[in-house]
Amino acid sequence: MGKQIPKKISPSGIEALLTTREILIFCGSGGVGKTTVAAAAALAAVQNSNAKVMVLTIDPARRLADALGLESLGNIETRVPDSLLVQAGITPKGELYAAMLDTKASWDDLVVRYAPSQEVIDNIFSNNLYQNITSRFIQSHDYIAMERLFQLHSSGHYDLIILDTPPTRHAVDFLDAPKRMADFFGGRLLRWLTLPYRAGGGRGGRFVNLASRPFFRIADRILGNDFVQDIAEFFVNFQSMYDGFVERSKAVEQLLHDRRTSFVVTTTLEGAPLREAQAYCEQLKVRNLPLGALILNKLLPDFFRTETSISAARVLIEKMPEIAAQLGSDPKVISDADEISRVLTTITSTFTEYAIVAEREAELQVELSGLPEMVATIPLFSDDVHDLAGLGRVGSRLWVS
Amino acid sequence: MTTPEPVSSSFKSSDADWLDRRLILFTGKGGVGKSTVAAATALLAASQGKKVLLVDNDSTGNLAALFEHSEVGFTPTEIYPGISALQMETEASLREYLNLQLRLPLAGRVGPLANAFDFIAAAAPGVKEILTMGKICWEVREALEGRAPWDIVIVDAAATGHVVSQLDAPRAIRELVKVGPVANQTEWIIKILSDPQLTELHVVTTPEEMPISETIQLIKSLEDRVDVALGNVIVNRVLPEPFNRNDSVVFESLKSDAATEILHRNAGLGTDEVLAAAELAVSLRRNQVSHITRLRAAVDLPLVYLPYLFVRDHGLRVTRVVAEALENEMSTGARNG
Numbered sequence: 001m002g003k004q005i006p007k008k009i010s011p012s013g014i015e016a017l018l019t020t021r022e023i024l025i026f027c028g029s030g031g032v033g034k035t036t037v038a039a040a041a042a043l044a045a046v047q048n049s050n051a052k053v054m055v056l057t058i059d060p061a062r063r064l065a066d067a068l069g070l071e072s073l074g075n076i077e078t079r080v081p082d083s084l085l086v087q088a089g090i091t092p093k094g095e096l097y098a099a100m101l102d103t104k105a106s107w108d109d110l111v112v113r114y115a116p117s118q119e120v121i122d123n124i125f126s127n128n129l130y131q132n133i134t135s136r137f138i139q140s141h142d143y144i145a146m147e148r149l150f151q152l153h154s155s156g157h158y159d160l161i162i163l164d165t166p167p168t169r170h171a172v173d174f175l176d177a178p179k180r181m182a183d184f185f186g187g188r189l190l191r192w193l194t195l196p197y198r199a200g201g202g203r204g205g206r207f208v209n210l211a212s213r214p215f216f217r218i219a220d221r222i223l224g225n226d227f228v229q230d231i232a233e234f235f236v237n238f239q240s241m242y243d244g245f246v247e248r249s250k251a252v253e254q255l256l257h258d259r260r261t262s263f264v265v266t267t268t269l270e271g272a273p274l275r276e277a278q279a280y281c282e283q284l285k286v287r288n289l290p291l292g293a294l295i296l297n298k299l300l301p302d303f304f305r306t307e308t309s310i311s312a313a314r315v316l317i318e319k320m321p322e323i324a325a326q327l328g329s330d331p332k333v334i335s336d337a338d339e340i341s342r343v344l345t346t347i348t349s350t351f352t353e354y355a356i357v358a359e360r361e362a363e364l365q366v367e368l369s370g371l372p373e374m375v376a377t378i379p380l381f382s383d384d385v386h387d388l389a390g391l392g393r394v395g396s397r398l399w400v401s
Numbered sequence: 402m403t404t405p406e407p408v409s410s411s412f413k414s415s416d417a418d419w420l421d422r423r424l425i426l427f428t429g430k431g432g433v434g435k436s437t438v439a440a441a442t443a444l445l446a447a448s449q450g451k452k453v454l455l456v457d458n459d460s461t462g463n464l465a466a467l468f469e470h471s472e473v474g475f476t477p478t479e480i481y482p483g484i485s486a487l488q489m490e491t492e493a494s495l496r497e498y499l500n501l502q503l504r505l506p507l508a509g510r511v512g513p514l515a516n517a518f519d520f521i522a523a524a525a526p527g528v529k530e531i532l533t534m535g536k537i538c539w540e541v542r543e544a545l546e547g548r549a550p551w552d553i554v555i556v557d558a559a560a561t562g563h564v565v566s567q568l569d570a571p572r573a574i575r576e577l578v579k580v581g582p583v584a585n586q587t588e589w590i591i592k593i594l595s596d597p598q599l600t601e602l603h604v605v606t607t608p609e610e611m612p613i614s615e616t617i618q619l620i621k622s623l624e625d626r627v628d629v630a631l632g633n634v635i636v637n638r639v640l641p642e643p644f645n646r647n648d649s650v651v652f653e654s655l656k657s658d659a660a661t662e663i664l665h666r667n668a669g670l671g672t673d674e675v676l677a678a679a680e681l682a683v684s685l686r687r688n689q690v691s692h693i694t695r696l697r698a699a700v701d702l703p704l705v706y707l708p709y710l711f712v713r714d715h716g717l718r719v720t721r722v723v724a725e726a727l728e729n730e731m732s733t734g735a736r737n738g
Contacts, residue, residue: 029431029432030430030431030432030560031430031431031432031433031607031611031612032432035611270432272432272463273432301677301681303674303677303678304674304678306671306674307671308669308670308671308674309671309674309675309678310671311668311669311671312664312668312669312670312671312672312674312675313668313671313675315667315668315669316664316667316668316672316675319667319668322667323663323664323667323668326663326667327655327660327663327664330659330660330663332657332658332659332660333654333655333657333659333660333663334654335650335651335654339647339648339651340651340655342648342651343644343648343651343652343655344655346643346644346648346679347643347652347655347675347676347678347679348675350643350678350679350682351675351678351679353711354678354681354682354711355678356711356712357711380685382680382681382684382685382688383684383688384609384610384688385610386610
């Protein structure tokens with residue numbers, strides 16, 4: 001015991017970000033309550049400021065939809081009705097909106113926006129691979145999330161957009177998504193691969209030269225001929241959108257570096273999520289991206305570590321028979337000494353077990369004192385946060401007025 | 402600590418020999434302890450004298466750490482007596498595939514393989530997924546045909562969001578690629594995955610709101626889209642029930658004014674906090690039970706419970722404790738079943 005928890009870890013401070021930023025990107029590993037915390041932050045902003053706040057989630061499990069009491073979310077931006085908020089005991093000053101990322105629909109939007117002609121749009125939409133790439137291909141989520149964020153931001157409808165990022169295993173993948181996409185479309189490899197098509201004079205010359213390239217000879221052997229042609233055709237079509245894509249990717253990347261954007265890393269004080277959160281903070285620093293705050297979620301209450309509780313538990317254990325006898329002989333206490341002794345034993349052993357976890361959490365908090373960023377803490381609630389009232393309770397820990 | 406009725410493990414009668422499968426996969430939402438359960442299962446299989454290949458497909462690469470071994474690569478490395486581990490790397494898997502299956506010594510021929518691989522992986526749907534499943538099933542097939550020593554291949558598979566597309570990849574690819582060597586390859590992969598005598602998939606979860614909701618959804622989409630036999634739902638980190646019904650009454654009486662006064666006099670005002678701690682433990686547990694009840698109602702699979710461990714660290718010691726708990730649960734279940 002007795003380790004000092006650094007002063008800067010206090011349950012406050014996120015309100016500054018919620019009022020001064022236009023975009024907050026919530027990241028962290030799975031299971032730390034990131035979606036909940038992001039939604040709670042949005043709610044806190046709506047409760048405390050006259051702002052239009054959008055919370056955008058990418059999570060395929062539709063957790064946010066549950067938490068916001070909405071039947072379903074889609075790419076469509078939905079206003080959470082004030083009546084629902086009021087029902088949950090929350091008086092909104094601003095307006096709360098929510099949307100969930102529909103990867104497929106977002107890709108379709110992009111194609112329609114950047115394709116040079118209706119013919120290209122039709123070609124892309126009818127390509128066998130397009131369906132698969134957009135709906136099954138996991139990595140495309142990262143990029144499209146950023147893209148959608150950009151779109152929502154440039155619509156100018158919202159004062160604050162909160163993005164709940166996908167639970168990616170490689171934080172870096174997500175951060176680098178716009179750049180990767182630009183590199184990919186501008187890459188030499190892609191140009192080289194699609195050269196025979198373009199040199200052949202558009203669709204008429206599509207099979208010319210292909211077989212002469214060793215790459216295609218091998219790829220044909222491995223993947224089958226139709227498949228390779230589908231791939232090549234897909235990319236030829238995508239190439240025509242190159243300029244639009246690259247420009248857009250750059251704009252998205254710029255937005256991430258903008259002063260109006262901050263990243264918020266959420267974690268619990270468990271070994272693996274914490275290591276990941278630390279790695280994430282590092283990566284943000286390396287990329288010169290603004291880390292606004294670190295939120296420690298689901299912490300055990302302080303009373304496991306106070307001098308008074310620890311000493312009380314010790315005395316209860318040491319003087320168990322005596323205390324049980326006193327309690328058992330008191331006419332107002334209905335149980336006998338044996339029963340009381342058994343229950344007190346359970347109580348103290350429960351306390352001791354949880355205190356081990358609380359102590360580990362405290363040690364990890366000390367470790368975090370090396371991180372200079374704003375740190376907020378949210379305690380573990382004895383029941384789940386699954387409705388607006390619960391989100392409001394979490395939100396009140398983020399916005400301390 | 403007593404275990405109340407809503408939380409007792411149930412098993413299929415066949416589960417006594419669950420380790421007789423040749424391929425066991427574990428999936429689940431991130432953070433529920435999927436890797437620990439996979440590692441514990443490996444330990445259990447090894448303790449029965451089986452040769453185990455443990456595949457880490459969860460790119461954090463911490464599976465070997467659960468055996469207090471340094472990180473491993475794509476080549477199986479013994480990390481514990483009887484247990485070899487490998488870290489899935491799709492590019493290495495492609496290299497191996499080209500060399501072994503197609504006899505194409507591609508490396509160094511067509512420019513840097515990394516570039517070509519990035520292209521293929523980015524262009525072709527499910528390429529990474531099929532390379533992963535292909536490598537896993539290839540190890541199983543080698544073992545079945547006596548060319549690899551594994552009695553069992555245990556996989557710490559992808560998390561909830563990815564596992565369906567991973568297991569679905571062979572079928573999806575077969576639809577896309579109708580001819581050629583790849584089409585042929587998908588056939589035997591599908592055969593291994595869909596044989597319930599060979600392959601079983603377990604879902605790991607924790608008794609919390611979101612993990613349980615995700616588990617229910619995952620199992621639905623696995624049943625709809627994937628032809629792999631589902632085994633158990635392993636509910637990890639189940640908190641103990643502090644009080645039985647009688648003791649709950651006694652606990653309530655300890656909160657009365659008369660009792661509080663006696664407790665304060667003997668052990669100080671801190672007894673309030675100690676009692677509050679027990680109260681928290683009671684509500685956390687009650688909460689867990691409600692989620693488990695929800696899971697039971699929604700899912701028609703046997704549930705297996707592993708206790709929450711009040712320990713400071715991970716590592717081999719914890720892996721052993723979980724393996725023991727798993728063994729107890731499985732053998733109890735088999736008797737009951």
